[in-house]
Amino acid sequence: MTVQLEDVTVHFGNKHSGRTCALEGFDLSVAAGETVALLGPSGSGKSTALKAVAGFVRPTRGRIRLGGNDVTDLPPARRGIGVVVQQYALFPHLRVADNVAFGLRAARKPKAEVSRRVGEMLEMVGMTAYGRRFPRELSGGQQQRVAIARALAIQPSVLLLDEPLAALDAQLRADMLGELQKLRREVPDIAIVYVTHDQSEALALADRIAVMRDARLVDIAPAAELYAAPPSAFTASFLGGANLLPVSVDEGAVKVAGAVVPGLKPEDGKSLLCIRPHAIRLEPPEPANAVEDVARLVGRVVAAQWRGASSQVTCLVDGLADVVVRVDVPADRRVPELGAAVVMVLPVEACSLVPAEVG
Amino acid sequence: MLVWTRTGKAVVWIAFALVFGLLVLLPFLVVIAAAFAGSWNGVLPSDPTGDHLRQALSGDELASLSVSLQTAFMGGLLAVVIGTWGAMAAYGSRFARVADAMHHLPIAVPSVVVGLGLLVAFSRQPVLLNGTKWIVVIAHLVLMVAFSYGTVAAALQRVDPSYADVAASLGASPARVLWRVRLPMLLPAISSAAGLSVALSMGEVGATIMVYPASWRTLPVSIFALTDRGQTFVAAAEAVVLLATTVVLVVILDRLRGRAVER
Amino acid sequence: MAVEALGATVVVSSQRRRDGKWLWVLPPLLVIAVLVVYPLVLVAIESIPAWGDVVGSAEFRDALVRTVQIAVSSTVGCLIVGTFLAVVISFVPFPGARVVAGLVDTMLALPSFLVALSFTFIYGTTGILRAGGFLTSPWAVVLAEVTFYTPFVMRPLLAAMSRLPQAQLDVAASLGAGPWRVLRQVVLPEVRPALVAGGSLTLLLTLNEFGIVLFLGAKGTTTLPMLVHTKGIVMFDYPGACVIAVVQIALSLGLYAVLRMALGGRRARLD
Numbered sequence: 001m002t003v004q005l006e007d008v009t010v011h012f013g014n015k016h017s018g019r020t021c022a023l024e025g026f027d028l029s030v031a032a033g034e035t036v037a038l039l040g041p042s043g044s045g046k047s048t049a050l051k052a053v054a055g056f057v058r059p060t061r062g063r064i065r066l067g068g069n070d071v072t073d074l075p076p077a078r079r080g081i082g083v084v085v086q087q088y089a090l091f092p093h094l095r096v097a098d099n100v101a102f103g104l105r106a107a108r109k110p111k112a113e114v115s116r117r118v119g120e121m122l123e124m125v126g127m128t129a130y131g132r133r134f135p136r137e138l139s140g141g142q143q144q145r146v147a148i149a150r151a152l153a154i155q156p157s158v159l160l161l162d163e164p165l166a167a168l169d170a171q172l173r174a175d176m177l178g179e180l181q182k183l184r185r186e187v188p189d190i191a192i193v194y195v196t197h198d199q200s201e202a203l204a205l206a207d208r209i210a211v212m213r214d215a216r217l218v219d220i221a222p223a224a225e226l227y228a229a230p231p232s233a234f235t236a237s238f239l240g241g242a243n244l245l246p247v248s249v250d251e252g253a254v255k256v257a258g259a260v261v262p263g264l265k266p267e268d269g270k271s272l273l274c275i276r277p278h279a280i281r282l283e284p285p286e287p288a289n290a291v292e293d294v295a296r297l298v299g300r301v302v303a304a305q306w307r308g309a310s311s312q313v314t315c316l317v318d319g320l321a322d323v324v325v326r327v328d329v330p331a332d333r334r335v336p337e338l339g340a341a342v343v344m345v346l347p348v349e350a351c352s353l354v355p356a357e358v359g
Numbered sequence: 360m361l362v363w364t365r366t367g368k369a370v371v372w373i374a375f376a377l378v379f380g381l382l383v384l385l386p387f388l389v390v391i392a393a394a395f396a397g398s399w400n401g402v403l404p405s406d407p408t409g410d411h412l413r414q415a416l417s418g419d420e421l422a423s424l425s426v427s428l429q430t431a432f433m434g435g436l437l438a439v440v441i442g443t444w445g446a447m448a449a450y451g452s453r454f455a456r457v458a459d460a461m462h463h464l465p466i467a468v469p470s471v472v473v474g475l476g477l478l479v480a481f482s483r484q485p486v487l488l489n490g491t492k493w494i495v496v497i498a499h500l501v502l503m504v505a506f507s508y509g510t511v512a513a514a515l516q517r518v519d520p521s522y523a524d525v526a527a528s529l530g531a532s533p534a535r536v537l538w539r540v541r542l543p544m545l546l547p548a549i550s551s552a553a554g555l556s557v558a559l560s561m562g563e564v565g566a567t568i569m570v571y572p573a574s575w576r577t578l579p580v581s582i583f584a585l586t587d588r589g590q591t592f593v594a595a596a597e598a599v600v601l602l603a604t605t606v607v608l609v610v611i612l613d614r615l616r617g618r619a620v621e622r
Numbered sequence: 623m624a625v626e627a628l629g630a631t632v633v634v635s636s637q638r639r640r641d642g643k644w645l646w647v648l649p650p651l652l653v654i655a656v657l658v659v660y661p662l663v664l665v666a667i668e669s670i671p672a673w674g675d676v677v678g679s680a681e682f683r684d685a686l687v688r689t690v691q692i693a694v695s696s697t698v699g700c701l702i703v704g705t706f707l708a709v710v711i712s713f714v715p716f717p718g719a720r721v722v723a724g725l726v727d728t729m730l731a732l733p734s735f736l737v738a739l740s741f742t743f744i745y746g747t748t749g750i751l752r753a754g755g756f757l758t759s760p761w762a763v764v765l766a767e768v769t770f771y772t773p774f775v776m777r778p779l780l781a782a783m784s785r786l787p788q789a790q791l792d793v794a795a796s797l798g799a800g801p802w803r804v805l806r807q808v809v810l811p812e813v814r815p816a817l818v819a820g821g822s823l824t825l826l827l828t829l830n831e832f833g834i835v836l837f838l839g840a841k842g843t844t845t846l847p848m849l850v851h852t853k854g855i856v857m858f859d860y861p862g863a864c865v866i867a868v869v870q871i872a873l874s875l876g877l878y879a880v881l882r883m884a885l886g887g888r889r890a891r892l893d
Contacts, residue, residue: 056360056792075363076795083796089789093811102807103797154797361713361791361809362801368714375710378703379722383729386740386769389750393743402750404743445650452644454651461654467874468662469830469847472867475854476661479668479864501657504650555731562733565832565847569855579733579833586837591742598736609731 001067001157003030003053003191008062010048022048024215026062032157035184035192037202037223039239040212046195049212050160053193054083066158077106082151082190086163088143090135096146097122097131103154121149124186125179141172145179152187159187161194165201177204199239203227211235233354236274243280243325245273245317247353254353256346257319261295263348270353278328279350282313282336283343295346299325301336311335315344391602393595411596420597423581424604427561430492430577431608434499435556441500442507443549447541450515462508465501474498474569492575498566503556510555514548554612561605662871669864676865682849686869689845692760693828696767700824701817703768704775709805711776712783713791723780726773737766738837760843766834771827775820782816783809822877829874846870 010023023045030036038046051057053064055076064072071079090099097118104114122128125145135143144164151159164180165173181204184192196202202209203223210220211234219226219235230236233244245256249266256273264273285298302324303314311329313336325344329335336342362368393399394415397406414420442462449458465473477498481488488494518541526540527533542549564579571580578601585594676682707726711719744750745757756762786809794804810817832847844852846866854863 051792054792054796055363056795076792077363077798077800079796080798081796083793085789085793087787087789089787089793091790091794091808091812093814102794102799106797106799106803150793150797360788360795361709361804363795367801371710371714372716375707375714375716379707382703382769383707383772384725386737386744386766387729387732389740389743390736393740399743399750441650441653445647445654448643448646448650452647454644454647458647458651461651461659464654464658464662467826468871469832469850469874471832471847471850471854472662472665472870473658475850475863475867476658476665478854479664479860480661497657501654504654558731562731562735564733564735564836568836568851579735582735582739583837586739586742587839591739591746594739595743598739602732602736605731 001032001191002065003158003193004028004063004065004068005049005053006063006065008049008052008059008064010045010052010057011060012057021215022057023052023059026217028210028217028220030158030191030193032191033189034208035194035206036220037194037196037206037209038212039196039199039202039209040218041197041238043214044212045215046197046212047162048215050162050193050195053158054081054160055079080154080156080158082154082156082159084144084147084151084159084161084164086166088135088140088147088167090143090146090150092135094135095131096127096133096135096138099135099146100150100153102150107154117153121153124152124183125149140168141176144168144176148183156190158191158193161192163196164194165196165198173201177201180205202239209239211238213238229352230274230354233272233274233357236272236354240276241326242274242276244354245275245320245323245325246356247271247273256295257297257317259295259297261346261348261351263293264351264353267353269355271356272354273346274352274354275346275350277312277326278310279347280325280327281345281347282315282327282329282333283345284336285341285343293348295348295351297325297344297346298341299344300341301338304335304338306335315342317344390595390598393592394599395596396592399592411592412599414593415596415600419576420581420593420600423576423578423597424600426492426575427578427601428604430496430499430575431557431560434496435503435560436553438500438503438556439507439549439553442504442509442552443511443545445504446508446511446515447545450512459512462505462512465505466509470498470502470563470565471569473501474566477501477566478570489570490572492572494570494572495567495575495577498570499560499563502563502566503560506555506559507552510552511545511548514545518544550612550615554609557608557612558605561601561608665864665867668861669868670861672859672861672865676862677869681844682866682869685844685846685849685866688760688843689829689847689873692763692767692843692845693825693831695764696771696828697821697825699764699768700771700775700828701821704772704779704820705810705817707772708776708779708783709809712780712786713809726776726780729770729773730777733833734766734770734831735833735837737770738834741766741838757838758843762838763835763843763845766838767828767831770834771824774824774827775817778816778820778823779813782813786812826874826877829877830870846873 005026005028008023008026009021011019011021013019026045026049028036028049038049040046048057052059055071055074059072063070066079091102094102100118100121101114104117118131119128122131125148127142127145127149130138130142135146138146165176168176184205194202194205206223208220209223209226211218211226213234219231221231226235227240230239230242236242237244247261248255252266254261254264254266254273261273297317299315299317301313302316305312309331311331313327313329315325315327317323317325327344362371392404394411395407395409396404397408399405445458445462449455477494478489481494488497522544523536523540526536531539562579563577564583567577567580568583571577578597582594582597582601585591585597711723741757741762745762790808791804794808799807830847832851835843835845835848836851847870850863850866850870853859853866
């Protein structure tokens with residue numbers, strides 16, 4: 001079933017305490033079988049958008065449609081949407097099986113059907129052996145699986161996931177990400193809205209990513225497209241932590257700190273060069289001899305963090321005050337010393353231009 | 360959110376307003392209204408007057424106010440000291456359970472029984488207190504110790520003991536840790552115990568009515584005497600005096616607490 | 623306050639025991655021993671000669687039954703009203719809900735006889751409703767106690783409900799549960815410890831309640847605490863008053879001990 005949000009706006013508070021706008025003019029359409037990630041920093045409105053779809057908050061303006069039907073005024077109990085929240089919100093006094101059965105019993109399904117469906121769901125998330133346990137006897141990852149089983153038990157046509165992995169530690173998060181990908185294949189017809197602040201989750205799971213900021217939608221596009229050619233500076237830095245360097249245009253050529261970026265055409269209104277940290281190569285400051293499609297920036301190293309598989313080196317560019325360039329240096333390459341002069345090599349195929357931030 | 364529809368919410372709120380207003384709030388409002396009414400023969404009070412209040416603030420009635428204030432301050436504040444001391448000393452000691460049980464005894468037992476006990480115990484040798492104001496003060500002290508102890512003990516559960524440990528590790532003596540770390544951190548609880556003690560002491564009637572001598576009549580005892588004589592309007596006025604005094608005292612103690620927290 | 627006083631658990635951490643520190647606990651305990659325990663022991667001793675007379679009397683048995691009757695009815699009333707009010711304040715919030723919650727806190731510190739006093743104006747012979755007969759019936763006492771003790775049920779409930787994650791209610795609703803089902807199957811089971819704590823405290827306090835009964839002064843409504851007062855102060859029958867006091871203590875403390883044990887066990891299981 002398609003989920004549609006049209007011009008949805010949500011305000012909190014009242015006239016006396018001052019209103020805050022949590023979501024402004026938000027449009028989104030998620031097709032059956034599609035996964036859309038709402039990605040943004042905290043306070044960007046992504047959770048509010050999800051709560052509006054679930055019916056937990058009432059929009060001050062705009063409509064929400066499920067499969068074409070306007071559900072804006074329906075209470076959550078009558079929307080039939082599966083919801084999984086960050087802290088799982090399992091009912092602590094109910095056993096795992098009763099948690100999963102909660103929605104089925106609310107719908108007054110026959111006993112036999114309830115127990116059959118609970119069995120199926122627990123099997124799907126690999127928790128069959130835990131039906132008699134209480135939530136507090138489960139680990140975070142197990143609770144997460146139960147929460148998903150509970151949401152899917154009511155056979156929703158839409159599943160909303162609100163930061164489902166945020167409460168897990170790093171290793172478990174990676175495992176659960178795999179589980180979620182597998183789960184996606186088991187329920188191919190459901191529309192999934194996945195709220196997260198973590199770009200790696202969004203990239204791994206989503207067909208399309210909606211980047212949000214300050215209660216508004218910034219960009220929405222298929223994940224690969226958004227990563228390869230970010231339409232805005234915010235998306236570029238939030239999704240993949242791109243470097244953004246101010247460019248100048250001189251005689252039809254794009255220049256960064258005086259160095260020409262060969263082969264890059266200037267575009268109107270786009271004054272920042274975007275390049276990913278892993279695309280930059282560091283070289284010793286020797287005169288360039290090879291003829292490559294590269295831009296070469298001279299600068300020096302100001303910080304280096306070892307991260308195991310790679311090191312992140314922070315450099316300053318000569319002639320560009322206040323701009324730092326982050327470079328990922330693979331573990332098999334030598335990391336230059338602090339203060340060392342370096343040349344940053346920018347392959348032009350990894351460069352794109354984005355508009356500067358407004359305001 | 361539990362109720363999602365607008366009509367549902369409206370129905371629930373109307374029910375709430377009725378139940379809360381009529382059952383919980385109304386009785387207190389009625390007393391206040393009666394204090395200023397010359398008569399009350401219909402739904403609303405009539406003949407507004409300040410006479411009852413004037414009467415409640417003169418002669419014997421005024422003396423009762425003074426008696427209540429003195430009792431509340433002597434009994435209530437001493438109770439805060441003892442209760443705080445007890446709670447802090449008992450916290451983590453091997454006598455914790457005994458201390459806990461003993462301090463809760465006066466609230467688990469009806470106040471009339473506490474009064475009767477004092478009457479029986481101090482009408483004989485070695486200590487003769489019956490007929491003096493001290494037996495009233497002691498009754499209040501005993502009851503308020505229990506509340507103070509409970510308030511401070513509950514706060515102790517919430518205070519992180521590592522602060523005291525850190526202070527000690529920095530070389531502070533036990534006395535200094537007590538004075539500069541543990542007591543200041545409990546100050547909000549101690550001052551709310553003080554407010555509670557004074558307020559409850561001002562309204563105490565069960566133990567007081569068992570032990571009070573004619574020379575030491577507290578406000579509630581006077582109010583009861585007035586209702587017993589059928590002077591309900593003056594009784595209501597005096598109850599308002601009691602309420603107002605209590606509120607002023609509690610607000611003052613609350614201010615002190617606010618200042619303590621800022622510091 | 624009273625709720626915390628009775629609910630406070632004592633954590634004994636072995637690390638923090640220091641030799642000699644326990645001596646500090648003795649002075650306050652000595653005060654309690656002299657001013658509470660010693661008098662109660664004397665009450666017990668004093669009561670010995672009068673047991674036969676008092677326990678056999680119809681007056682005593684009526685008062686005992688009436689006391690329990692009023693306390694149980696009031697507690698049930700408080701639980702129903704208090705739960706309703708707390709649920710609305712917590713989960714169907716309206717502008718000003720916090721003010722109401724603050725008001726509830728304040729009421730805990732007010733004297734109970736104010737309610738009884740107001741009843742003379744509301745239900746008295748010349749009052750608003752002119753329900754003269756009601757004022758002298760035990761139901762007036764019950765209604766007054768419900769008014770006064772409802773905040774004692776609300777306080778622990780409000781605290782427990784504020785700790786209940788909103789997400790649980792939201793998720794329950796998204797699973798198709800209506801308000802009534804969410805209340806019965808999610809909210810009430812999860813705040814049950816607070817409900818038990820508030821209810822048992824209220825039962826204890828209503829068993830011990832004196833001010834309301836005294837001020838309503840209904841002839842037919844004699845409770846045990848009232849009888850202690852009548853015998854001790856009006857009739858100067860100390861031994862008789864002492865017998866009733868002992869019975870009352872046994873009733874209160876017995877109940878108190880049972881509740882503490884039950885609550886302690888519950889708490890241990892929840893942790």
